[in-house]
Each structure stands twice: as C-alpha cells, then as structure tokens.
Amino acid sequence: MGDIAARLAREAEQHGRPSPVLDHFAPQEPLTDEQAHTVMQTHRACERWLCPRKAAAWNALVAAGRIVPRPSNGSM
Structure with a gap:
C-alpha cells in the first residue's frame, strides 16, 4: 500500500495539488527539527x-532559527 500512496502523492504534487494521502492535520506533539524538515519536503x-x-513545521523551523521569514513589508 505504501507504493500506491507514494505514487498518489507524487502525481498530486506534479499537478500542483496537495497530496490526498498525506496527513494535513496539525501534529499532536511539537515537531523536532528533523520532523519539521521532512514535513516541509513532503x-x-x-x-x-x-x-x-506545514504551518506547524514552518513555525518549528522559524523557532529553531533554520528559517528566517522575510519582513512583511518586503525589506531585507
């Protein structure tokens, strides 16, 4: 079953759509940096x-300093 789920996820991504087989719910526990990185990829x-x-993963990586968001006014 894993091969089918992976194929469906790849096909959805190729068409710019979220995967129908991935869990999009917020995680119950805080994500580690590695987990957050994997979520951002998948x-x-x-x-x-x-x-x-994805929002939880983004927030975890921002908190860890691994992502530095752009200022909302667009200046760097």
Missing part, C-alpha cells in the same frame, strides 16, 4: 496557511 505542494501540518 508538503511542498501545500500552502502554509491552508495546511496545519
């Missing part, structure tokens, strides 16, 4: 504001 087709799992 949910790359998801919009952060629409996918609670």
Whole structure:
C-alpha cells in the first residue's frame, strides 16, 4: 500500500495539488527539527496557511532559527 500512496502523492504534487494521502492535520506533539524538515519536503505542494501540518513545521523551523521569514513589508 505504501507504493500506491507514494505514487498518489507524487502525481498530486506534479499537478500542483496537495497530496490526498498525506496527513494535513496539525501534529499532536511539537515537531523536532528533523520532523519539521521532512514535513516541509513532503508538503511542498501545500500552502502554509491552508495546511496545519506545514504551518506547524514552518513555525518549528522559524523557532529553531533554520528559517528566517522575510519582513512583511518586503525589506531585507
């Protein structure tokens, strides 16, 4: 069954859609840096504001200093 789920996830991503087989719910426990990194990779087709799992991963990586978000006014 894992091969089918992986294929469905790849096909959805190729068409710019979130995977129908990935868990998009917010995690019950805080993510480790490695878990957050993996979530960001597997949910790359998801919009952060629409996918609670990707949002949790983003927030974990920002808190760890591994992602530095751009200022909202666009200046660096």
